[in-house]
Amino acid sequence: MFKLGGSRTFSPNDVDEDDDDTSYSKRTAHQDVYLWPSLSDRDRQVIRDAFFQISRRTCIKFEELDYKPWYHADRWQEDKPYVVIKKSKKFSGYTDNNIEDVTQRSLIYLSEKALNEENFNNSRGMVMEQLLRYMGYREEYLRPDAASYIQPKKKIKIKKAIPSFSEEQLQWPFDPESITIPSQARNWYTVTLYCNGREDKDIGNGQRAGLLTRWDAVKLNSMYCPHMVGFADPTKGPCVVKRKGKKKNDFRI
Incomplete structure (x- = not known):
């Protein structure tokens, strides 16, 4: 299954193409997450705060794990899906991929626009929306x-x-x-x-x-x-x- 979507600008003259989210799939409330090594300290701060705010009022938990390289055994445990979070300059979205019929790896692409928003609270809110879209929560x-x-x-x-x-x-x-x-x-x-x-x-x-x-x-x-x-x-x-x-x-x- 492949899912990928365009970033949200939500302005009347500049709304990107987006063929994402046409189907709804339930995930587990607990998500094991790796943050991509190239994410900046500020990126990580925003993402971690987004995790915290989501978990404060819901049972949904994004649990950050120490990053492991592709070949590490922890990333090949059978029936233990995980998520890798990266940053994209062009879009926000996600992909779900079965890895060698062993486990499922999901990639979440957070938009650079969201992570670089000057106002920290607004930046966190944009990241929360993109994370929750991955969890099946759609735009009101x-x-x-x-x-x-x-x-x-x-x-x-x-x-x-x-x-x-x-x-x-x-x-x-x-x-x-x-x-x-x-x-x-x-x-x-x-x-x-x-x-x-x-x-x-x-x-x-x-x-x-x-x-x-x-x-x-x-x-x-x-x-x-x-x-x-x-x-x-x-x-x-x-x-x-x-x-x-x-x-x-x-x-x-």
Whole structure:
């Protein structure tokens, strides 16, 4: 199986081709990870912080292992899949490959744009989105019902295949603040009358802050560990229920 996708710029005049994510596949919640040796110290800091933020609110864990070369026995253990994370100048995406019918190796390509974003929190948020896309979590703005809650301020042509969503993600309400929605999306989209619980400026809050929203956590835990969901009312999503007072620490670590 081969999966590879274009980087997200999410601007109306510059959206790259992307034939990624047309199928949904469930992975294990625990992922053994090797970081490619050429990643810089700053790259590693962003990636490790992204791992931490994901694990804080979900059962998903990316466990970093000491890097081993290709020929090392640890990378040839039968039925012990692993992930290698690299940086790409041109795209973000991932590949899944069976190695000599022994084990599965996945490559995650994080975009240089995400890792080099000047604002650290925003950089972490972009990396979190790319990691979670590998885990099967899809972009909220591409949901079948998204158009009911956000509309483009002007015509936007998104050149990408519509991904397949998990039932677990779609059973919960649309979230305009999701980590999957690019931080600059508030410049291109406006909320509709069916999303009066949030304002235009709230679109993409999660990725700007580099944090999962409550509804991101609910959806991800529904996918991988339903026992961790706790109480959540799907009729009281973020587009329905306004915050009780706008607090500066809504998206604080």
